[in-house]
Amino acid sequence: MAEPLDDYIDAVSKALALPVEEAWRPAVRANLEVSLRLARLVDEFALPDETEPAPIFTA
Amino acid sequence: MTSKPEMTAAEIAKAVAGGKMSALDATEAALARIKQHDGILNSFTDVTAERARAKARAVDADIAAGKDVGPLAGVPFAVKNLFDVAGLPTRAGSKINRDRAPAARDATLIERMEAAGAVLVGALNMGEYAYDFTGENVHDGPSRNPHDTTRMTGGSSGGSGSAVGGALVPIALGSDTNGSIRVPSSFCGIFGLKPTYGRLSRARSFPFVASLDHLGPFARSVADLALAYDAMQGPDAEDSACTTRGLEPTLPLIANPVSDLRIAIAGGYFQKNVFPEAVEAVSRVAKALGATRVVDIPEAARARAAAYVISTTEGASLHLDRLRQRANDFDPAVRDRLIAGAMVPAALVDRAQKFRRWYRAELAKIFKSVDVLIASATPCTAPKLGQVNFNLDGVELPVRANIGIHTQPISFIGLPVVAVPVPLEPLPIGVQIIAAPWREDIALRVAHALEKMGVVSAPAPRGL
Numbered sequence: 001m002a003e004p005l006d007d008y009i010d011a012v013s014k015a016l017a018l019p020v021e022e023a024w025r026p027a028v029r030a031n032l033e034v035s036l037r038l039a040r041l042v043d044e045f046a047l048p049d050e051t052e053p054a055p056i057f058t059a
Numbered sequence: 060m061t062s063k064p065e066m067t068a069a070e071i072a073k074a075v076a077g078g079k080m081s082a083l084d085a086t087e088a089a090l091a092r093i094k095q096h097d098g099i100l101n102s103f104t105d106v107t108a109e110r111a112r113a114k115a116r117a118v119d120a121d122i123a124a125g126k127d128v129g130p131l132a133g134v135p136f137a138v139k140n141l142f143d144v145a146g147l148p149t150r151a152g153s154k155i156n157r158d159r160a161p162a163a164r165d166a167t168l169i170e171r172m173e174a175a176g177a178v179l180v181g182a183l184n185m186g187e188y189a190y191d192f193t194g195e196n197v198h199d200g201p202s203r204n205p206h207d208t209t210r211m212t213g214g215s216s217g218g219s220g221s222a223v224g225g226a227l228v229p230i231a232l233g234s235d236t237n238g239s240i241r242v243p244s245s246f247c248g249i250f251g252l253k254p255t256y257g258r259l260s261r262a263r264s265f266p267f268v269a270s271l272d273h274l275g276p277f278a279r280s281v282a283d284l285a286l287a288y289d290a291m292q293g294p295d296a297e298d299s300a301c302t303t304r305g306l307e308p309t310l311p312l313i314a315n316p317v318s319d320l321r322i323a324i325a326g327g328y329f330q331k332n333v334f335p336e337a338v339e340a341v342s343r344v345a346k347a348l349g350a351t352r353v354v355d356i357p358e359a360a361r362a363r364a365a366a367y368v369i370s371t372t373e374g375a376s377l378h379l380d381r382l383r384q385r386a387n388d389f390d391p392a393v394r395d396r397l398i399a400g401a402m403v404p405a406a407l408v409d410r411a412q413k414f415r416r417w418y419r420a421e422l423a424k425i426f427k428s429v430d431v432l433i434a435s436a437t438p439c440t441a442p443k444l445g446q447v448n449f450n451l452d453g454v455e456l457p458v459r460a461n462i463g464i465h466t467q468p469i470s471f472i473g474l475p476v477v478a479v480p481v482p483l484e485p486l487p488i489g490v491q492i493i494a495a496p497w498r499e500d501i502a503l504r505v506a507h508a509l510e511k512m513g514v515v516s517a518p519a520p521r522g523l
Contacts, residue, residue, distance in 0.1 A: 027391070029399075031399035034399075045417075047417055
């Protein structure tokens with residue numbers, strides 16, 4: 001049975017022209033699950049609309 | 060006078076500048092130690108012996124001619140192999156980069172170290188493309204811990220930790236994106252400085268995560284850290300993130316008293332999921348400094364999560380073409396993490412960068428009433444090479460994912476940190492001395508006070 005993220009992995013792989021061999025798929029999926037879980041943790045934190053990104057740290 | 064492994068950089072420079080030892084003798088001694096021990100430690104990937112001898116002879120000639128030779132005269136040092144070294148392809152721990160043309164020019168920080176009289180003796184092993192906390196490398200083999208060669212050095216600057224911890228060289232340079240200076244410092248029992256983001260130039264070093272990458276020194280004493288750090292400071296138009304602040308020398312300040320500093324222990328998140336050794340190390344440091352106040356850093360777990368998301372996505376962007384064209388030449392574990400990173404939606408990355416601004420503001424509030432925060436550098440001492448899990452309070456946890464849990468929330472907003480080694484038995488472990496932005500001087504001052512009290516020190520290599 002296909003894993004829930006497999007369709008997403010296939011679609012993004014195609015969109016980015018980034019091949020994912022079948023042998024790599026379980027590890028890619030496991031890593032993506034971790035990344036999305038951590039991203040969700042950040043996403044859940046409410047921020048004011050005016051918040052700017054801080055890609056480069058300046059003090 | 061003969062150079063001995065226990066000599067600090069400051070002692071070597073003093074002996075060389077004073078004519079008691081030649082730079083060439085100091086260099087030959089380092090090369091001999093590398094030859095003797097690096098077969099076991101595997102810390103070096105390139106030994107630049109002829110270049111080093113030529114530089115050492117030039118230093119000796121300058122001394123003979125009465126010229127100023129700088130504060131690092133004749134001091135051997137080595138660099139993580141993501142620094143450009145003229146004449147070598149900058150491999151950054153990878154197989155792929157070995158096909159690059161040899162670098163035409165040294166990295167800025169190498170130029171500055173050599174301008175101060177130091178002598179580059181080689182390039183050091185590292186985790187592939189710096190996406191690593193273990194010091195293991197599938198192409199070059201693992202660097203090995205000098206206190207127990209069956210154990211990890213920590214990564215990704217594993218060779219830097221091993222070379223300095225093994226006393227092959229007194230100073231090494233490395234990089235720290237999420238902990239890669241502080242983790243090897245902790246596991247290998249040495250001092251490491253991750254300066255404020257933007258403080259030291261990254262020009263002509265191979266990147267990983269542009270918005271999180273820092274470069275900095277490792278050493279066996281705080282004075283040596285300050286010596287190297289001071290020699291490398293200064294603006295550099297070739298690194299767009301490098302500060303335009305002028306030089307702020309720290310060496311003259313490190314012996315100042317610390318009694319006026321407000322020092323607190325990082326609580327909450329930083330006291331969870333840690334082994335007793337890490338608790339003991341923080342406790343010893345806090346007791347020596349008289350620190351009893353505990354400060355909870357808000358949302359540190361989310362900060363760690365955001366750093367993870369930014370790292371995996373910016374890293375994926377950096378390597379996208381290599382992932383398309385040479386996927387089978389990567390370490391499979393690195394490749395699979397990077398491919399997954401390329402698939403994280405952009406909106407979530409933007410959220411992480413926005414959270415970063417909020418978190419930075421929260422830490423700025425804390426630093427209004429605190430000068431220094433203390434936290435463990437790693438939750439454990441060096442794990443065994445190849446170890447996948449460790450057991451903490453009856454719970455199996457993955458090693459790789461947990462090594463950097465206490466370093467990531469700090470580098471996420473670029474704070475300066477000195478990792479100090481607490482010489483526990485049988486293995487040392489590091490503590491982070493964290494200061495406000497641009498206050499490396501304070502972190503070094505506290506580290507120096509701890510060193511003088513005998514609470515922290517770089518133990519002699521026990522595994523050699």
